[in-house]
Amino acid sequence: MKCAVLFSGGKDSTYAAYLAKKFDNDITCLISIISENPESYMFHTPSISKVKKQAKVMNLPIIVQKTKGIKEEELKDLEHAIKKAKNEYNIEAVVTGAVESAYQASRVQKICDNLNLECFNPLWQKEPEEQWDDLLENRFEIIIIGVAAEGMEKEFLGKKIDRQMIKKLKEIRSKYRIHLSFEGGEAETFVLNCPLFSKELVVQTSQIYGRGNSWKMEIDVK
Amino acid sequence: MILLIKTPNNKFHDLEFVKPIEDILKRDNINFKSVHYTKLDKKIINIADKIIISGTSLMDNNYLSHINNFNWIKKIEKPILGICGGMHILGLIFNGTLKKFQEIGLTEVIFKNDFLGFCGKYIVYELHNLNVESKEFKTFAMSNNCTQAIKHKKKSFYGVQFHPEVRNKNLIINFANL
Numbered sequence: 001m002k003c004a005v006l007f008s009g010g011k012d013s014t015y016a017a018y019l020a021k022k023f024d025n026d027i028t029c030l031i032s033i034i035s036e037n038p039e040s041y042m043f044h045t046p047s048i049s050k051v052k053k054q055a056k057v058m059n060l061p062i063i064v065q066k067t068k069g070i071k072e073e074e075l076k077d078l079e080h081a082i083k084k085a086k087n088e089y090n091i092e093a094v095v096t097g098a099v100e101s102a103y104q105a106s107r108v109q110k111i112c113d114n115l116n117l118e119c120f121n122p123l124w125q126k127e128p129e130e131q132w133d134d135l136l137e138n139r140f141e142i143i144i145i146g147v148a149a150e151g152m153e154k155e156f157l158g159k160k161i162d163r164q165m166i167k168k169l170k171e172i173r174s175k176y177r178i179h180l181s182f183e184g185g186e187a188e189t190f191v192l193n194c195p196l197f198s199k200e201l202v203v204q205t206s207q208i209y210g211r212g213n214s215w216k217m218e219i220d221v222k
Numbered sequence: 223m224i225l226l227i228k229t230p231n232n233k234f235h236d237l238e239f240v241k242p243i244e245d246i247l248k249r250d251n252i253n254f255k256s257v258h259y260t261k262l263d264k265k266i267i268n269i270a271d272k273i274i275i276s277g278t279s280l281m282d283n284n285y286l287s288h289i290n291n292f293n294w295i296k297k298i299e300k301p302i303l304g305i306c307g308g309m310h311i312l313g314l315i316f317n318g319t320l321k322k323f324q325e326i327g328l329t330e331v332i333f334k335n336d337f338l339g340f341c342g343k344y345i346v347y348e349l350h351n352l353n354v355e356s357k358e359f360k361t362f363a364m365s366n367n368c369t370q371a372i373k374h375k376k377k378s379f380y381g382v383q384f385h386p387e388v389r390n391k392n393l394i395i396n397f398a399n400l
Binding site: 001019020023025102103106107109110112113116117118119120121122123124125126127 | 232233234235237238241242245279280281282324326327328347349351387388389
């Protein structure tokens, strides 16, 4: 099936793209939403401009849609981007990396239904432990580029997620009750390499900003 | 053994509509076997203790064109739980009719009587464009829009319009432990 992947560059949407391909779908484009609101209800925000570099190493066209990130209004921008994907790339389906958020999933479902498109959420209800196992077994190289939770300090920024890091995250979970897949926005991730990439992306420069319990790392990759 | 009947026309949808049910059963060490409705045979139906029929995506109405694949339901007595599309199948097999009713997202549902351990108000996850009505079933729960939980008047056949595998996992466990 010809599909577009709603792509943030993080672990979940990249893994959803990987699964779409594994199930013999034809990914004809990626769709990324750049939100001007860092507290967006729908979209992961840090380092989103770097998705263009990821799209390049995936050899896929990308539709980048800006939004002011105002609740519900950002859905119109998303619908506009999906319509564009339908018109320009003849997509028949949209794939998302939604795991637990009924808010995100139901809104994308409604847009797809309005546009007569199938909607696939291949990570829906997936247990975090299983998701991390799948990501690491399939050689996904993931770094943390945003933290916003007690127990997840600024020092986590830029760190690769490997088995040792998962162990550490589980310890933090038992102390601070974070969601291991960061469904509560505890952290944002960026994929540097995975089986869909023709080459590994390397961080060239990084800039850290934030305050209190909320820190982000803007990166430039090549 | 629970027979989990898969309804999605596209295997990629199994990850969304079948695997979450399988994960719930696995977590409780409940023995099950998943089979697509087009691959069913008498043997597997006969050896199952209970049957769950999954739902599928909003656009996927393929199971409605193959409703005759489910005629065996009329002849069996073992408990069945139909989820969303699975509830439509149960209703249609017992002379029901489908109506258009769309609900997407979290919705409040009120169970007037005990239904697989559920009674009172619950927030459930909905994803449907259709709803079934059959006089051979009694209604146990409603949302503002339509019927949400039904049970056959004579048999242990349960149907839910919402997706218990998303927000109300206990309903599946309670059915498995009947």
